Amino acid sequence: MNPGVHKVAVIGAGKMGETILSGLLRAGWPAGELVATARREDRAEQLRTQYGIEVLGNVEAAQAADVLVIAVKPQDAPTLLAEIGPKVPAGKLVVSLCAGLPTSFFEKRLPDETPVVRVMSNTPALVDEAMSAISAGSHATAQHLELTEEMLSPLGKTLRVPESQQDAVTALSGSGPAYFFYLVEAMTDAGILLGLPRQVAHDLVVQTALGAALMMRESGDRPVALREAVTSPGGTTTSAIRELENHRVRAAFLDAIEAARDRARQLAASVD
Known part of the structure; x- marks a missing residue:
């Protein structure tokens, strides 16, 4: 057409x-x-x-x-x-x-x-x-x-x-940009805590996020493979990932996105 x-x-x-x-x-x-x-x-x-x-x-x-x-x-x-x-x-x-x-x-x-x-x-x-x-x-x-x-x-x-x-799409990609913005906020705060100026920390995180997203889109590799390529045994990234797992960050994301899905259903029911 x-x-x-x-x-x-x-x-x-x-x-x-x-x-x-x-x-x-x-x-x-x-x-x-x-x-x-x-x-x-x-x-x-x-x-x-x-x-x-x-x-x-x-x-x-x-x-x-x-x-x-x-x-x-x-x-x-x-x-x-x-x-x-x-x-x-x-x-x-x-x-x-x-x-x-x-x-x-x-x-x-x-x-x-x-x-x-x-x-x-x-x-x-x-x-x-x-x-x-x-x-x-x-x-x-x-x-x-x-x-x-x-x-x-x-x-x-x-x-x-x-x-x-x-409803699952709404929870994952509809609300999804907010999750990434939240992550950038947290990483920027971490950079400041480590002694970086706010703008420097922000620029580092934003460009890293953009580059990582393009790598996923252009390479076609699974995220786990790309993560493992950065995660050397006993290295700095391994230490960071261990802390994320200890704090159940993956489980928190699962719960958060499920909650968003449930809220989408509630909103539809309240209007109908």
Whole structure:
């Protein structure tokens, strides 16, 4: 499917919605084929000025576009769908960026057989390095998934997963950037404790994290093999890894990510 064939409405152009808009424009999607919605007029004017797109009301945008990207907060989705659901013509593709909400949530509130694709992305979309997992609803076809991938491709990598795995995706990659930021905070504090200036410690840790991530992506080696290559018997890294294991850091990560998965399920249940 070629860019520009489909008119796209981003409903709720907050940070992630704006990221989608800018990505589509970078991919060559004509500004005339994009519309957005915003709660405040000053925000609407900013979007018009910065991107040259039309900003409409929710119902107008839903009726004008072929693809509706729902980018509101999950708790705002019921009110939005109550507003636009009865007025959305049948056959529109709905792409949901609402964390935790299943495709069935939208299907129940939209015309019969509306194709819905669920997306869980993450904040590295802001630097075109997102990990976006997509899942088809009951009526979404391979073509709908391909179009969603085309829209998300400027923002990073996409991966198709069964919808039953989306809560796990939310816990692992959706929340994942925060875990890495937390680790960088801790390592930077350790550098300061060892006598390094904060900026020096920060630069050392950030570049090390970037280099390690690129090694994993480019080499194709398993993380354990890469770690073992750095971990000489009786060396400094061995001592550090032993302390991490003594403090059950691996187990803490397992528990933390499981807790995030459970919270995603709770949030979805509270909205539904």
